[in-house]
Amino acid sequence: MQHEASQKPHPSNPDSGEALRAARDILPLAIGVAVYGAAFGLLTAQAGMDGLEVGVMGLTVFAGSSQIVAVERLVAGAGASLAIIAGLALNLRLLLLTASVREIYAGRPWWQVILGAHLTSDENWALMLSRRAAGEIVGFWYMVGSGVLICTVWIAATVAGNIFATAIPEPRALGMDFAFTAAFIAIACTMWRGWSDALPWSLAILVATGVGLTSIVDTSFGIVAGGVGGAVLAGALGHD
Amino acid sequence: MTDPATAAGTAAIAITMAGLALGTISIRLVGVALGRSLPQRGPWARGLKALPGCLIISLVTVLLVQNGPQEWIAALVALVVACLTRSLPITMLCGIAAIYALRHSGLFL
Numbered sequence: 001m002q003h004e005a006s007q008k009p010h011p012s013n014p015d016s017g018e019a020l021r022a023a024r025d026i027l028p029l030a031i032g033v034a035v036y037g038a039a040f041g042l043l044t045a046q047a048g049m050d051g052l053e054v055g056v057m058g059l060t061v062f063a064g065s066s067q068i069v070a071v072e073r074l075v076a077g078a079g080a081s082l083a084i085i086a087g088l089a090l091n092l093r094l095l096l097l098t099a100s101v102r103e104i105y106a107g108r109p110w111w112q113v114i115l116g117a118h119l120t121s122d123e124n125w126a127l128m129l130s131r132r133a134a135g136e137i138v139g140f141w142y143m144v145g146s147g148v149l150i151c152t153v154w155i156a157a158t159v160a161g162n163i164f165a166t167a168i169p170e171p172r173a174l175g176m177d178f179a180f181t182a183a184f185i186a187i188a189c190t191m192w193r194g195w196s197d198a199l200p201w202s203l204a205i206l207v208a209t210g211v212g213l214t215s216i217v218d219t220s221f222g223i224v225a226g227g228v229g230g231a232v233l234a235g236a237l238g239h240d
Numbered sequence: 241m242t243d244p245a246t247a248a249g250t251a252a253i254a255i256t257m258a259g260l261a262l263g264t265i266s267i268r269l270v271g272v273a274l275g276r277s278l279p280q281r282g283p284w285a286r287g288l289k290a291l292p293g294c295l296i297i298s299l300v301t302v303l304l305v306q307n308g309p310q311e312w313i314a315a316l317v318a319l320v321v322a323c324l325t326r327s328l329p330i331t332m333l334c335g336i337a338a339i340y341a342l343r344h345s346g347l348f349l
Contacts, residue, residue, distance in 0.1 A: 102275025182335025226298025235287025
């Protein structure tokens with residue numbers, strides 16, 4: 001029957017096709033992650049961490065910028081509590097990331113919810129949403145497939161950077177520090193839904209600039225404040 | 241390559257790793273729970289739907305605010321390329337090439 005033939009398998013079953021496609025799609029971003037991972041590996045060597053510790057940290061935390069900030073705090077002699085607080089403050093935006101894709105977790109067993117949430121990073125979350133904006137039907141297994149690839153690359157690059165610390169070039173000298181800015185600009189372009197986004201996005205830019213410039217804590221609070229500000233305005237303005 | 245002047249203690253490293261790992265997965269899961277508890281229609285749902293775009297544009301803004309005119313010009317190049325090609329790898333390549341060229345030219349410092 002036509003109807004049965006076109007039905008997708010139960011959504012809890014792994015969709016390896018979607019996961020593999022996601023892993024392929026995220027490769028350009030993975031190159032940027034590898035460059036940053038190598039640079040972070042250098043920092044971990046300065047902190048006195050060994051390759052095993054760096055690998056375990058990458059696997060269990062999997063939030064690059066917070067790892068960088070926490071280890072940088074340790075190197076600066078701030079102590080474990082301040083290092084954890086600084087890292088977690090940076091990760092507050094992850095709460096908004098996982099909340100904004102709530103539908104991909106619907107009806108899933110608890111272990112899949114934990115797996116998907118743990119593998120949600122700026123890069124694969126943004127990539128998944130941009131593919132959706134372009135009309136593709138992608139969801140949980142897209143997030144998992146791209147997340148596994150990014151996580152693997154992150155661990156490999158950070159451990160390699162830790163072990164071969166002295167041979168790592170500075171990302172800025174190659175212009176590679178701009179890789180993610182360019183990537184997020186491309187992703188923002190595909191996520192523009194039309195002029196109904198103009199006001200919320202403008203407010204987001206204003207708030208992010210204001211908080212980013214003035215924040216005494218960390219510029220990353222500008223991301224959270226801008227995102228929430230724009231979303232609140234969109235909620236207040238629009239019609240269902 | 242452990243430098244005794246900067247190396248953190250083994251205990252401090254272990255505590256930081258554990259605290260950051262537990263805290264981060266908690267934040268991610270609280271997000272899932274928060275998303276589930278918000279209504280499917282109305283202002284909350286509209287806000288949540290607009291959230292990703294607003295977060296991305298805020299992220300780009302914060303990245304650019306931290307930098308100067310060279311990065312702003314390279315961002316403009318990336319924006320034009322992104323609008324024309326709709327391609328992630330091409331936009332990344334052109335953005336990196338633009339910032340590389342600008343920095344080595346010494347213009348717009």
